[in-house]
Amino acid sequence: MAAFLAGFSILWAIAHLIMRGVNHLWTLPVAIREYVTLLLAFFLFGWTITIARLFFRPERRVIQVMTTIIDAMQRMAKGDFNINVEAHPRFAGEFYAIVQNLNRMAAELGQVEQMRQEFISNVSHEFQSPLTSIKGFAQALQQDEITTETRRYYLKIIETESDRLSRLSDNLLKLTSLESKHHPFQPKPFRLDRQIRRVVLSCEPQWVDKQIEMDIHLPDASIEADEELLNQVWINLLSNSIKFTPQGGTITISLTLTEEEAEIVFSDTGIGVSPEDLPHLFERFYKADRSRNRTSGGSGLGLSIVHKIVQMHQGRIDVRSEPGAGTSFVVVLPQKQTPADPLS
Helix, strand or coil, X not given: CHHHHHHHHHHHHHHHHHHHHHHHHCCCCHHHHHHHHHHHHHHHHHHXXXXXXXXXXXXXXXXXXXHHHHHXXXXXXXXXXXXXXXXXXXXXXHHHHHHHHHHHHHHHXXXXXXXXXXXXXXHHHHHHHHHHHHHHHHHHHCCCCCCHXXXXXXXXXXXXXXXXXXXXXHHHHHHXXXXXXXXXXXXXXXXXXXXXXXXXXXXXXXXXXXXXXXXXXXXXXXXXXXXHHHHHHHHHHHHHHHHCCCCCCEEEEEEEECCCEEEEEEEECCCCCCCCCHHHCCCCCCCCCHHHCCCCCCCCCHXXXXXXXXXHCCCEEEEEECCCCCEEEXXXXXXXXXXXXXXX
């Protein structure tokens, strides 16, 4: 208030000086001169306020934008990513780009947080199911009246569920390691056709037990890759095909070489995958309809591991399927590995 009165007094004095000069040129009655002086003082005051706003309003707007940005960052630090800072480019000025990137970062962090929560929920569910089964049958074994045959049956289920837990734990550790940037990757030349044949022979008890016919087309082929990692790819794909191919079905494995790439195809005459499930097959823990699910009976991590290993080899994997008509997994790998960009 004091600043207001002081400013108005100064403008009143200036108005008086102006009117004194005018009075030398044109004599006015005192009452009219005082009235005009008052109007002139208010006019000057209005212009001064307008000019002051032009100079100081941007600073206030900048302070407001910065305060909003700081508040949004504090909320994000506490785990709240439901943020959308609004700022018009005309008023935010050079801070508008910061606001846009802050909103984008909040949205992406929100998606990461949602994925983390879903991952924890899926892991908890996958562990809870076998643990519940083990606990239930362990309690049943404490009953004295059960027969020896029933006891062995319960123990077999406990053993199966324990193996399932062990595989789930191993796959989780393996996938976590693969997704980190510190997993060892050691490409070297080796015979790809021989590796796949060894995998087929190692799974012989499984496909012989289901009387599955193996149709193998593997010409001589050498590539440069991490042999140990690729071995996991072929084991997972073949095991998947055996699991979902009916009794007496056929699994076809073919290898084709081009000038720079090797294409490996695992095809089966199994139950197939519905079109709506195909885009999600490589997602962690994804499980489709149980009545037609190729990943039922597992943790849903095998194909995620396969996808990650193929990516590490700068390759690609595709799946083609039709319900009731079988499924084909197509893996394309470069014959030689190019050095990774250290800046990527």
